[in-house]
Amino acid sequence: xxxxxxxxxxxxxxxxxxxxxxxxxxxxxxxxxxxxxxxxxxxxxxxxxxxxxxxxxxxxxxxxxxxxxxxxxxxxxxxxxxxxxxxxxxxxxxxxxxxxxxxxxxxxxxxxxxxxxxxxxxxxxxxxxxxxxxxxxxxxxxxxxxxxxxxxxxxxxxxxxxxxxxxxxxxxxxxxxxxxxxxxxxxxxxxxxxxxxxxxxxxxxxxxxxxxxxxxxxxxxxxxxxxxxxxxxxxxxxxxxxxxxxxxxxxxxxxxxxxxxxxxxxxxxx
Numbered sequence: 001x002x003x004x005x006x007x008x009x010x011x012x013x014x015x016x017x018x019x020x021x022x023x024x025x026x027x028x029x030x031x032x033x034x035x036x037x038x039x040x041x042x043x044x045x046x047x048x049x050x051x052x053x054x055x056x057x058x059x060x061x062x063x064x065x066x067x068x069x070x071x072x073x074x075x076x077x078x079x080x081x082x083x084x085x086x087x088x089x090x091x092x093x094x095x096x097x098x099x100x101x102x103x104x105x106x107x108x109x110x111x112x113x114x115x116x117x118x119x120x121x122x123x124x125x126x127x128x129x130x131x132x133x134x135x136x137x138x139x140x141x142x143x144x145x146x147x148x149x150x151x152x153x154x155x156x157x158x159x160x161x162x163x164x165x166x167x168x169x170x171x172x173x174x175x176x177x178x179x180x181x182x183x184x185x186x187x188x189x190x191x192x193x194x195x196x197x198x199x200x201x202x203x204x205x206x207x208x209x210x211x212x213x214x215x216x217x218x219x220x221x222x223x224x225x226x227x228x229x230x231x232x233x234x235x236x237x238x239x240x241x242x243x244x245x246x247x248x249x250x251x252x253x254x255x256x257x258x259x260x261x262x263x264x265x266x267x268x269x270x
Contacts, residue, residue: 022222023226027087027180028087029218034183034187040190041190041193042193046069064118065118072186075104075108081097101161105161116147116150117267157186160240161182181234184212187215205248
């Protein structure tokens, strides 16, 4: 009688194969999930806004916004390519393509302040009568409030990516989780544009944080199922976000913040 090793260990071969497939493809799934989220959020919104610009209902968008869109899209595609390369055993190609991150990261960091300032300047340049005063005032409140999560992204996105790059050789498990955490940070910008999703914006930032947790949920569940606990990279990453989350809820729409935000951006006569 021949006894298979899997029978001795009590492991179901099918279950073992499923677990190995999950280990290999979970990060590809997350990267693809992020790409789909960005497309669903930005494509309909962009078509609508560009149509308004073409109709003369809004002024043209600053060039830096288009540059930022290309850079962020490239980052999402890079994450998808990198996770796919690792899942298919192409580690050497993964390392070579990783050099692109060394170019994209500083470009994204440099573009972020430009995007914020250009958006504010664009809103400030809307001529009188082109938009209802109430609508324009509401738009100014929204961009003032959105500056809070934007500041969190500007600080934590490069910090998490740099940490991920520093540990990529000695701690691959931490590296790939940090890349997921960092890429998650700007995705609420896409989620907020999915109009059929329930949202607390503009009254409250609650939906920003709840949807971020929902996007992260698959890898948190994966860790609990496969490792018995959530990896410390996620614990630390979430902990780093908590002070920013608390500050966002505290300052959102407060008179003090609405007065201070334009000064931070460097916009006069807001």
